[in-house]
Amino acid sequence: MVTTTVPSAPQRLGRSDRSLHLLSATSGAADVVAFLKLNMVFTSAMTGNLALLGIAAGQGHLLSATHSLTALLGFITGVAIAAVWKERAFGLRRILGLEIVFLALYALCWLRWGFPPGGIPLYALILFSAIGMGMQSVAARLIDIAGVPSVVFTSTLTSIVLVCIQNLRRHQPLPFALHQQIAALLAYLGGAVLFAFLLMVMPALAVTLPAVLVALALWIRWHPAADTTA
Template sequence: MTLLSAASGAVDALAFTALGHVFAGVMTGNLALLGIACGGDRFGDVAAPLIALAGYVAGTAAAARYCGPRPDGPGEGWPTRTLAVLAAEVVLLALNAVAWAVGGAPPTGAPRDVLLGVAAVAMGAQSGAMLGAGTAARPSTYLTGALTTFVSRAAAGAPQETGRWVPIRLGALAAGAGAAAALHRGAAPWAAALPPLLVAAGALTAARARRERGRTAAAAPQEA
């Protein structure tokens, strides 16, 4: 979850700085930007937030339909279909990275809109995959709710349960955004390569944990 949060921060940083000053994974922010564009008579600025919204909705819907109803319990970890969606996300982000590198600079015009749309689809798919994993996973693209719950429980003196990871995930999101921004500034053609690497690392870590749990469960009856 920490690696996926870092990937989300990296994608949003690149989307905001180079793909139209919108977010690929924070749709509440895009809705606010859309409202600002309309309320300020800057109707030419509505295209980017609309593209991001459409891509995110499409990615979330596709992932939710593929993953099916969320499991009731953590079971053996992330379901196979969740891992498959993350693998598809890696492919989408890798294609974006190749297109970005071939262009040699942040794109403009139609190519920029395409890259933004693909990034938003990838972030929507990641969010849908996490929902499909049920209680075995947590949100990785929108963390305002997680922050609110963490602060509220801390202020009330309630036990945090899994909430102790919230500050780590928030820090990872900020670190991913910072790393992507630094790459964009110092090595622009390679900046978009960071998100697919982070998602791949997160998916592989989850797959390894799933295999280890499976081996433990298989060995338990033999030991008994």
């Protein structure tokens, strides 16, 4: 008896991937806006932020150090808040919903004060952005796609290069997870490019759009019509 093997359906990016791409783009937006307009800090990439904190402290620039420290504390606060909710029913939805709230507060602060050179308004902008990104880092872990964190891509880039070299040497096809990682990395880069442009031509959109992107990610993740196969 002859048996035939039915080829498996090709893997493709689903709605969870698209949600993660929107979150990754939001991270790129947060870092670009914070670095260019909030006294050169990062509110998503804490590795870079820690380096900036070390530079400022080491060179005796204590005021700049407090900006980086505020971002660090805000990020930790966001992670802590998300940690409380992540094991509960609908934890991911609640975390993304709370992130939208903090990003909306960030946008409202900008609408009230613009990009302030210092003082409480500057710290408020840094804090709300960093809290949102801290919560997003936990949300990305709950989505759990190919080890992509949505807020820090150094390890993802390392994984991409290692897998590419390994599979090319063995003459093996690249795994689907690699395509997922590359797509998320490009989403972060795309967000950075887009929001750097928006800061020049439409700064109001650059600070209000992140909350919209997270809301769209939340909608795509659970809306039944967003992806019939997910």
